[in-house]
Structure formats: structure tokens, C-alpha cells
Amino acid sequence: xxNHLSSVKNxxxxxxxxxxxxxxxxxxxxxxxxxxxKGAVHKLLATLESEGFIKQNPTNKQYSLGYTLLxxxxxxxxxxxxxxxxxxxxxRLSDTTQxxxxxxxxxxxxxxxxxxxDSKHPIRFNVDIYRRFPLYATSAARAxxxxxxxxxxxxxxxxxxxxxxxxxxxxxxxxxxxLDIIHANGYEVSENMRNVGVMGIxxxxxxxxxxxxxxxxxxxxxxxxxxxxxxxxxxVTTTAREISAQLGYxx
Amino acid sequence: xxNHLSSVKNxxxxxxxxxxxxxxxxxxxxxxxxxxxKGAVHKLLATLESEGFIKQNPTNKQYSLGYTLLxxxxxxxxxxxxxxxxxxxxxRLSDTTQxxxxxxxxxxxxxxxxxxxDSKHPIRFNVDIYRRFPLYATSAARAxxxxxxxxxxxxxxxxxxxxxxxxxxxxxxxxxxxLDIIHANGYEVSENMRNVGVMGIxxxxxxxxxxxxxxxxxxxxxxxxxxxxxxxxxxVTTTAREISAQLGYxx
DNA sequence: GTTTAGTGTTCTCTATACGTGAACACTGTT
DNA sequence: AACAGTGTTCACGTATAGAGAACACTAAAC
Numbered sequence: 288x289x290n291h292l293s294s295v296k297n298x299x300x301x302x303x304x305x306x307x308x309x310x311x312x313x314x315x316x317x318x319x320x321x322x323x324x325k326g327a328v329h330k331l332l333a334t335l336e337s338e339g340f341i342k343q344n345p346t347n348k349q350y351s352l353g354y355t356l357l358x359x360x361x362x363x364x365x366x367x368x369x370x371x372x373x374x375x376x377x378x379r380l381s382d383t384t385q386x387x388x389x390x391x392x393x394x395x396x397x398x399x400x401x402x403x404x405d406s407k408h409p410i411r412f413n414v415d416i417y418r419r420f421p422l423y424a425t426s427a428a429r430a431x432x433x434x435x436x437x438x439x440x441x442x443x444x445x446x447x448x449x450x451x452x453x454x455x456x457x458x459x460x461x462x463x464x465x466l467d468i469i470h471a472n473g474y475e476v477s478e479n480m481r482n483v484g485v486m487g488i489x490x491x492x493x494x495x496x497x498x499x500x501x502x503x504x505x506x507x508x509x510x511x512x513x514x515x516x517x518x519x520x521x522x523v524t525t526t527a528r529e530i531s532a533q534l535g536y537x538x
Numbered sequence: 539x540x541n542h543l544s545s546v547k548n549x550x551x552x553x554x555x556x557x558x559x560x561x562x563x564x565x566x567x568x569x570x571x572x573x574x575x576k577g578a579v580h581k582l583l584a585t586l587e588s589e590g591f592i593k594q595n596p597t598n599k600q601y602s603l604g605y606t607l608l609x610x611x612x613x614x615x616x617x618x619x620x621x622x623x624x625x626x627x628x629x630r631l632s633d634t635t636q637x638x639x640x641x642x643x644x645x646x647x648x649x650x651x652x653x654x655x656d657s658k659h660p661i662r663f664n665v666d667i668y669r670r671f672p673l674y675a676t677s678a679a680r681a682x683x684x685x686x687x688x689x690x691x692x693x694x695x696x697x698x699x700x701x702x703x704x705x706x707x708x709x710x711x712x713x714x715x716x717l718d719i720i721h722a723n724g725y726e727v728s729e730n731m732r733n734v735g736v737m738g739i740x741x742x743x744x745x746x747x748x749x750x751x752x753x754x755x756x757x758x759x760x761x762x763x764x765x766x767x768x769x770x771x772x773x774v775t776t777t778a779r780e781i782s783a784q785l786g787y788x789x
Numbered sequence: 790g791t792t793t794a795g796t797g798t799t800c801t802c803t804a805t806a807c808g809t810g811a812a813c814a815c816t817g818t819t
Numbered sequence: 820a821a822c823a824g825t826g827t828t829c830a831c832g833t834a835t836a837g838a839g840a841a842c843a844c845t846a847a848a849c
Contacts (some may be wrong), residue, residue, distance in 0.1 A: 292585045292836070294807065296548045299589035302610055309616040314826055327808045329827065334543045338550035339645070348826055352614045354645045354668075357652070359553055360611020361668040363603045388571040394590070394605045401608070417605075417612040544806070545836060565797055578837045580798065599797055792849075799842070807835075816825065 299330050311349035371400050373530050380526045386507035391427035393500045398428035423462050426477040426487030427504035433469035434491050434499035454479035474524050486512040490527035493536040503527050562600035590722050621653050631746030631777045639759035642678035644751045649679035674713050677728040678755035684720035685742050685750035705730035737763040741778035744787040754778050
């Protein structure tokens with residue numbers, strides 16, 4: 288890395304530190320985590336505040352993220368027309384299955400849910416929207432990963448695997464095998480992988496060039512999903528095919 | 539400004555330049571707008587890209603906003619508990635009026651809609667969420683401005699007023715007079731101010747200290763709102779009062 | 790095919806703006 | 820009253836950010 292502007296890099300990591308922290312943080316705490324002098328952090332914060340990226344609470348002097356980030360985040364979503372595009376299909380899938388449905392996209396080496404429609408059932412499962420997770424971690428992500436270049440898959444799996452439940456896959460080879468199955472079937476069904484008692488069904492979305500960078504998925508309690516598993520899979524895969532077709536994919 | 543870290547300031551304005559531009563922009567265009575050398579902008583972009591704040595399209599080499607901004611924007615919303623707090627009230631107001639309802643907050647010298655529930659009618663009005671606008675521009679904003687310090691109001695109005703329609707108020711004095719009325723009534727009703735044929739009803743939300751930094755509003759076509767104007771106003775004001783009470787306001 | 794005008798990228802170099810570290814003014818606690 | 824924590828300010832030297840030119844490439848123009 289010789290193309291890094293240190294102060295810019297610092298402000299970026301500073302902002303991202305708020306993601307896994309409580310709403311407000313002070314200069315001292317931030318300087319400790321950033322391993323930067325208090326004075327430097329203070330200057331960083333002052334600059335970011337004048338630009339609306341950071342807000343200072345006048346009473347306790349603590350800092351928090353500013354509204355400008357809301358504006359920018361919303362612009363990202365607006366520009367990402369796949370979300371608008373898929374919304375109606377996602378809504379219909381939600382109506383027919385009555386379960387949580389998600390739109391997932393790949394961002395480099397990670398996956399993000401960019402849209403979600405909650406289940407109508409009183410007992411329902413939830414996912415964090417806009418949070419990153421590994422490409423092998425959820426059914427939605429695996430439905431994307433399974434259709435990437437072999438070398439890419441290799442590089443993802445070689446860097447090690449985190450397990451979430453006792454039922455999670457532990458070995459990269461195990462994941463690779465499953466990805467092959469997904470590739471052959473054209474969809475993924477998983478149970479207990481990320482959360483116990485939860486089933487996920489996911490299918491890839493192909494763009495004009497036949498590349499897969501997104502997927503749709505349906506997530507629900509196993510006892511509710513299993514009885515009608517076959518029709519559920521049918522609904523998910525056809526929805527994904529419809530979106531792919533709309534994007535110009537001729538498979 | 540002697541507390542400005544130039545490169546940080548530059549990266550902030552660079553990111554904000556995307557707000558009013560098409561999805562993708564190139565180095566040259568950005569360097570022209572920023573009035574910075576191409577080399578410098580390129581380094582800025584490279585740093586921001588490595589942090590996920592910017593994304594480069596591999597085919598046309600153009601740059602766009604990155605998904606990390608989505609994450610950060612969502613965190614802002616999550617931390618802003620007024621939104622979660624008010625959601626049920628906003629939903630109920632939407633159910634009873636069947637019109638677009640909004641939650642508006644003040645951010646320094648501007649206003650932002652931070653939540654919105656769309657009207658169920660086929661013909662409906664829309665507002666941009668998370669975009670800033672002046673504190674005198676919409677009924678929701680004026681419902682906030684009317685309850686600020688006189689000196690603050692003065693400073694807002696003295697910097698000039700932008701008009702949106704032929705019916706918009708043109709003189710600061712005119713706005714000041716209306717703010718006094720809002721303050722006396724405890725709510726605002728406007729027509730044709732921002733968009734012709736559109737009516738807005740807004741009422742302030744008071745926090746524990748009696749300060750107003752938010753408002754709720756109902757927006758709809760004049761022909762649909764006017765016939766039952768009195769009951770509509772009643773619904774909006776009582777909802778605002780309920781939220782204020784929940785926040786600890788004892789008026 | 791060659792020219793041209795645009796692009797994004799890479800390079801060197803120097804003024805300067807960044808980050809350090811210490812001192813400051815507070816606050817609430819011991 | 821001493822203390823330990825906070826956020827803020829400042830002067831100083833060195834790393835570095837930004838300028839500006841050269842580069843590689845593309846796509847249109849002749």
C-alpha cells in the first residue's frame with residue numbers, strides 16, 4: 288500500500304469503528320482504538336463534523352455518526368437499480384411463501400443483504416440488512432459463491448472458515464463439495480447452518496453476461512418450511528429466473 | 539477554518555458530489571469539480587476504494603459510491619431511536635388518513651425526512667427521504683422552525699429564501715409572520731407551497747426539555763385532504779402530542 | 790491507418806499540512 | 820483537596836499530500 292492517504296484512511300476506519308459500537312464514542316476511546324494521538328483524532332472529528340459525517344452531542348461532548356451518511360447511503364441504494372427492479376418479485380415471493388425474503392448481493396469478497404421483506408407470521412426470523420458477511424456463511428451467499436470462478440472460490444475458502452452453529456460446515460473441502468451441488472441444482476437449501484432451527488432456500492440471479500452477483504432467498508423456521516419444501520424451492524427458483532430474464536439473461 | 543484536514547475535507551466533498559450527480563463519475567470530471575489535480579483525486583479515490591467508500595467499475599473505469607456507506611447510513615438510522623419510537627404512531631396515522639405521512643428532523647440549519655409511510659391511494663404524492671431541505675421550505679420543517687429560538691429563526695431567514703412555486707412565500711417577513719401563527723396554533727397547514735396542488739399538515743414533537751427538533755406531517759392532494767381538513771389536523775396534532783408525551787414531555 | 794482528444798494511471802519532487810506529545814481546562818469521583 | 824478521567828489547544832519537525840508532467844490506453848475523427 289503506497290497509494291494510501293493516511294488521514295483519509297484514518298477517517299474511514301474511524302467512521303467504520305462506529306458500526307460495531309454504541310451510538311456515541313469519545314475522543315479518548317477513539318484515539319485508543321485507532322492508535323492515534325488524541326489531538327489528531329480531535330482534528331479528524333472536527334473536520335468530519337464540519338462536513339456532516341460526524342455529530343457531537345453538546346451535553347456530553349461525545350461523538351456519533353452524522354446524517355450526511357444517511358444521504359450517501361440512500362444514494363447508493365438509489366443507484367443500485369437491481370433493488371428497485373427486484374422489489375416487486377421479492378414482494379410476490381413474500382406474499383406466496385409468507386416468509387422472510389431477501390435480496391443479497393456480492394461486494395468483492397463479502398455478501399450483503401440489500402433488501403428484505405419480513406414474514407407476516409408472529410414467530411419470525413430476522414436478518415441484518417446492509418451488514419457484511421462471508422460468502423460461505425448463508426444460503427443466499429453460497430448461491431452466489433457457487434457461480435464464481437473456481438480460482439475465486441479457492442481464494443475465499445483458503446483463507447479459513449468461521450463456524451456459526453454446531454451444524455456449520457467446518458472444512459473448506461466440505462463447503463466446496465456443497466458449492467458443486469448448488470451449481471448443479473441451481474439452488475441451495477440449508478438448515479441450521481447459521482442459526483439453529485432456521486432453513487434457507489436461495490437461488491442465483493444471472494445478469495446479461497451470465498455472471499452471478501446477486502441472489503434471492505427465503506428464510507424461515509424449519510418446522511414451517513419443511514412440510515412444503517418442494518413448492519417453496521419452486522417459488523424461489525422461478526422468482527430468481529424471472530429476475531434474471533428481466534436483466535437480459537438468456538440461459 | 540484552521541482545524542481542517544485538507545485531504546479529509548476533500549474526500550468528504552468528493553463523496554457528497556455524487557449526491558447530485560449520475561451514478562458514476564470519472565477522475566477527470568471529479569478533479570475539475572474539486573479543483574484538484576488528477577493525480578491527487580486518483581489517490582483519494584484509491585484510498586476510499588480500499589475502505590469500501592467508493593467502487594470502481596472495471597469495464598469503464600468510472601467510480602461510484604460504495605456499499606460501506608450503506609452500512610454507515612443504516613447505523614445512523616438504527617442509533618436514531620426516535621425513528622423506531624415513532625414508527626407505530628406514524629403507521630397508525632397513515633392507516634387512519636390513508637395519506638403519505640412523514641417523520642422530519644432538524645439537522646443544524648436544515649431539515650431531513652427520516653421516515654415515511656406511503657399513501658395507499660393510486661394517485662399519491664412522494665417525498666425524497668434523507669435529502670436535506672431548508673427549514674422554511676415544507677410544512678414539516680416550518681413546524682420545527684416555529685419553535686426555535688428567535689435569534690435562530692432570524693439567522694435562518696436572513697440568509698435569503700428560495701421559492702419553489704408561484705404560491706411560495708417570497709419575503710422573510712412573510713415567513714416570520716406565518717411561523718408566529720404556527721407557534722400559536724401548534725400546527726401548520728399549507729397548500730401549494732412546495733408543490734402545486736399539494737397540502738401538508740404538520741405538528742411539532744417536543745422532547746423532555748420542551749425542545750422541538752422533529753415533527754410529523756401528512757401530505758396529500760388538496761382535493762382529497764380539504765374536505766376533511768379539520769379531522770385530518772386533529773389526527774396529526776394528537777399523534778404528535780402522543781409521541782411528545784412518550785418522549786417525556788409534560789406540556 | 791493515422792491523428793487527435795479525451796481518458797485513467799504513474800511518477801518525481803517540495804512546500805506544507807499532518808500527527809506527535811505535552812500542556813490546558815474542565816468534569817466527576819475518591 | 821487530590822485525583823483520574825475527559826475534551827481541547829498548541830508549537831514543532833517530519834512524513835506526506837498535492838502539483839504537474841509523462842505515460843498508456845481508448846474511441847472517435849479525418
